[in-house]
Amino acid sequence: MDVAALIQTDSDLITAAFSAIMGLHLSTSVSNSDRVEKVSLFDHHKTTYSYGQVGETPATSTADNRCLLFIKMLNNVTIECDVESNAKIEEIKARIHELQGTPSDQQRLIFSGKQLEDGKTMSDYNMLPQSTLHLVSKLHATNPVILDAATLDPVHNYDFTNIKDDNEKFIRGGERYVRPCGFKRFALNVSDKYENLLWIGCDNGKGEWPVSYHGTGDFDKKTIAQDGYALTRGKRYPFTRGVYSTPDINLAEKYAKKFTYNNEQYIVVFQNRVNPANLFKLQSSHSGTGDYWVSPSDTDVRPYGICIRKIENKAVH
Known part of the structure; x- marks a missing residue:
């Protein structure tokens, strides 16, 4: 092609x-x-x-x-x-x-x-x-x-479709970066959206923000925010509402939106950077389930990627 x-x-x-x-x-x-x-x-x-x-x-x-x-x-x-x-x-x-x-x-x-x-x-x-x-x-x-094609940044697209990190570890903003292996990541054009580009760095440098993901669907009829909220009940926080995401691409997949393209099914997950200064981590009590993160404001969450993966079963019409 x-x-x-x-x-x-x-x-x-x-x-x-x-x-x-x-x-x-x-x-x-x-x-x-x-x-x-x-x-x-x-x-x-x-x-x-x-x-x-x-x-x-x-x-x-x-x-x-x-x-x-x-x-x-x-x-x-x-x-x-x-x-x-x-x-x-x-x-x-x-x-x-x-x-x-x-x-x-x-x-x-x-x-x-x-x-x-x-x-x-x-x-x-x-x-x-x-x-x-x-x-x-x-x-x-x-x-x-x-x-609007101008809001994409194809130079920074990355195809993780056939990549497996296994025990390899990556760090972004002081937190482990679980790369979206199995997905193709389409980059958003963020070059002129914020005060600088330090937040989107890739070397764990000063000013870098960690990576998180979220989906727009629901899992067992609950959104990522509803499941995340369950982990905060009975506790006090300096804010009463927030934006939920997760550092775990596998957890985000559960909330992924499914769609059909060329008679095959795909899922889509959003990739963000989150402000480490205002980040609260919520440990799930369920074994094998990743962490949930919550940020007090949507200004603490910055979009930068769209992750899409083909899933095995064929679309049903």
């Missing part, structure tokens, strides 16, 4: 992954005359974070038949939004309109990376009280939607 064909195949594979994650049809090719909507992989990666409660849960003022949601607005301000328990998506939008003035028809809500559809309820998306939703820019319904 020549370079151009390989690049196109990679692009199609990533597009299939994000179509599944977002619950939205993404186009792989458009004519030059088409007006297109571009989705930043860097920006969308941040909407996939697994937010959840941490430690003792403070009492809320919502009535018994209502629940509290957190809405991360376009300006990165997070607001509290109280709605009926198991509210419909359009009811959540109406409440946001009441609170912030954004018309419902101008809202696009994302939860765990997936675009929410009117007519569906919170339970349809496994959305619990105190979940975090992202309000993002509205897409024009008539325009094709594509991934």
Whole structure:
């Protein structure tokens, strides 16, 4: 396969992954005359974070038949939004309109990376009280939607498909780095996103952040945040909500999103760097299960890779 064909195949594979994650049809090719909507992989990666409660849960003022949601607005301000328990998506939008003035028809809500559809309820998306939703820019319904290729960094892609580290150890940011063996890692373009590039270093140097992973799916009907939260119950932390991830790619796989490409099944996991200064480690009580990590803010988690692996069983149609 020549370079151009390989690049196109990679692009199609990533597009299939994000179509599944977002619950939205993404186009792989458009004519030059088409007006297109571009989705930043860097920006969308941040909407996939697994937010959840941490430690003792403070009492809320919502009535018994209502629940509290957190809405991360376009300006990165997070607001509290109280709605009926198991509210419909359009009811959540109406409440946001009441609170912030954004018309419902101008809202696009994302939860765990997936675009929410009117007519569906919170339970349809496994959305619990105190979940975090992202309000993002509205897409024009008539325009094709594509991934913004400029938000990828192919030079730093790495194919771990046939690599086995066995007893070999790697360190990033003072923590063991379990490389995503068996996956192909697609790099995000982060060259101009932060104050410097020390955080993404590869030599365990000063300012380097350790590596973590997360998936947008659920395992035994629980997200990585829900399982992580169980390890914090009854304990006190300096924060009550956080972003959950894991340094263990094998644990992250359990929460991976499955998708189909060319009649074969794949899984996709997100790769991050996390701020070591604000990192809390949660040791699982289950033998053979890796650690969970929780960070107090999404600013303590930085996206930099998308890991995709083919799984053995064929897609069923």
